[in-house]
Amino acid sequence: MRFADVLGHDAAIERLRRAAATQRLAGAYLLTGPAGVGKRLLADAFAARILCAAPRDDDACGTCAQCTRVAAGTHPELRLLERDEERRDIRIEQIRELSRWLALQPLMAERKVAIVDGAHCLSEPAQNALLKTLEEPPPSAVLLLTTPAAALLLPTVRSRCQRVRLDPLPPESVARVLAARGVAPEQATLLAAEAEGSPGRALASSGDEEVRARDAMVGALRTLRTLDAAALSTLAQDLARGPADGALAAAAAWYRDVLETRLTGDPPRRHPGAVAAVRAAADRSRAECTLRQLELVCDTINALDRNANRILAIETMLLGLRALERDDSPRQGPA
Ligand SMILES: [Zn+2]
Structure with missing residues (x-):
């Protein structure tokens, strides 16, 4: 996933591109926006850009050894944390393990990136455990949290993250995403109108x-x-x-x-x-x-x-x- 593959969200992408290009990365980002709007895609693209060894046009190159590992899901400096399917929340043990991993020096890249997808599923003890890492982030660590709304997280957690807000996309853009996935044009227009600006929601209902x-x-x-x-x-x-x-x-x-x-x-x-x-x-x-x-x-x-x-x-x-x-x-x- 590269920035170039993310549809819409130009302002958010520009901000993250600049942060990566100038090496002024925050320790933690909080990506907010409705379900299916593209938070996870953008987090993936940002992670790829941060880890890429030969970025082009402020985007991941998609072909270097780092990008290849990111795409294969085998990059040792990239971790994804999400709720186990059979559980209602992300457990404190998962956060403790992640914090220990983030504290280690990266070996394969300049940075370590952790994506916490659905951070609103963090239990309160898990959020408090994460707080320690957010208060004193290891210099090489970048945390990317996604959530539908910042208010679903503890104020202490969200205040320590840079907010990146993703707005709903216009229906024409959603319809284009559907058409690109092979949905018939008429059906794509219908689903896009219903999806309230969320390509993920539209795709999920096709x-x-x-x-x-x-x-x-x-x-x-x-x-x-x-x-x-x-x-x-x-x-x-x-x-x-x-x-x-x-x-x-x-x-x-x-x-x-x-x-x-x-x-x-x-x-x-x-x-x-x-x-x-x-x-x-x-x-x-x-x-x-x-x-x-x-x-x-x-x-x-x-x-x-x-x-x-x-x-x-x-x-x-x-x-x-x-x-x-x-x-x-x-x-x-x-x-
Ligand atoms: Zn690359």
Whole structure:
């Protein structure tokens, strides 16, 4: 991965290029931005640039012995730390081991780089253990932390990192990423509109299973008022076991379309094939109610990002969405 391979995020890349070119590297960087926006890709590209033996145009060359090892995942001065799949957090033992490793002199390069992907998954004791390294970073060490939001980390940790904020990308850019991965242009435009500026999220929702989960979610939202608790519970379990992120993004996109159609009268941008259904939903609920439903979906997305219990979070959301819809009295004339 090189800077040249990262789509968008020009300002952030320029800043990191300059830091590497002038050898004024901070001991720790905190890359923030929504899930799937490209934080990990940028961290990988920055790590490659730092370790490259023959950088060209302020970017990793991609061909030297260092770059080859980085690409193969075998560079001895590069470590990746992330949450074990079966665990809810990154353990303190993992951080202690990483800190010991960072304190050793690099042998193969000028620097040692550690990427902590999903730093918000660090347990509080793990964050406190990391603090010691952040307070007195070994001169050769560079730590790259990624997280959806800086506020998810302890203030003491985030205040010792240089922040690099990645903003959502425009839909055209997201569609280009999808098209480059072989997604049909029409599907790419649809997914990009739903992805809220996150190519990773759009890519994650382009598979067959993901499409099924999104269809199940949107189908349920269209008939939510009539579904009983047992049906919602079954749906929550199905979604929680599968690709829930895409389904929740689809739910958020649905309510955004309903809200926009309700307020502007325009046809839905994200569901061009469901004009009648979106208009019907817009006609039968007040904007305040739809807005609260959208907030509930976004809160649930955030909760899952923080590793909440998936079934419980999704079932609670579905029940809440239905309660809002049932409580909302039919619209009387223009409102
Ligand atoms: Zn190189």
